[in-house]
Amino acid sequence: MNDYNENPKQYDPRMHSAEHVLNQTMVRMFDCRRAVSAHIEKKKSKCDYAIDRALSAEEVGEIERQVNEIIAADLKVSETILGREDAALRFNLARLPEEAGGVVRIISIGDYDHCPCSGIHAASTKEIGSFKIISTDHSNGRLRIRFRVQDEQVPLDSSRHGGTRSG
Numbered sequence: 001m002n003d004y005n006e007n008p009k010q011y012d013p014r015m016h017s018a019e020h021v022l023n024q025t026m027v028r029m030f031d032c033r034r035a036v037s038a039h040i041e042k043k044k045s046k047c048d049y050a051i052d053r054a055l056s057a058e059e060v061g062e063i064e065r066q067v068n069e070i071i072a073a074d075l076k077v078s079e080t081i082l083g084r085e086d087a088a089l090r091f092n093l094a095r096l097p098e099e100a101g102g103v104v105r106i107i108s109i110g111d112y113d114h115c116p117c118s119g120i121h122a123a124s125t126k127e128i129g130s131f132k133i134i135s136t137d138h139s140n141g142r143l144r145i146r147f148r149v150q151d152e153q154v155p156l157d158s159s160r161h162g163g164t165r166s167g
């Protein structure tokens with residue numbers, strides 16, 4: 001099954017790059033796979049993960065924090081071309097069409113994330129701007145995250161918890 005839709009008219013390299021960072025953040029935080037389906041558009045996007053529960057407000061805040069940390073680190077987005085067989089040893093190629101041929105393009109976001117992808121990306125993570133989760137919900141074994149990106153860095157809301165955390 002492949003319901004990984006990306007509407008060409010709405011295609012936005014920043015949003016799509018944010019999706020890569022979000023996927024890796026989810027893999028690291030929840031030991032899940034990358035999004036099982038995604039709908040990426042300029043204004044707002046959504047990604048679904050095979051996670052068997054809803055998230056707490058703290059977890060949602062932590063995802064945002066980690067994604068924004070990677071954006072702020074201004075990691076370079078680069079590509080590597082691998083032979084399909086080599087790529088298959090390291091990556092799940094299920095989403096790449098067979099017609100893609102004998103080579104696979106791996107997109108790297110610094111050392112943070114490596115993923116086979118044929119899309120168009122920001123040159124570095126800072127171009128993404130800032131990442132904001134609009135909402136999350138859980139149903140039928142899927143966690144859905146709706147998010148957007150925006151140009152300006154959002155001032156951190158530190159009033160509620162009495163300051164910022166470090167470490």
Ligand SMILES: [Zn+2]
Binds near residue numbers: 121
């Ligand atoms: Zn991509």
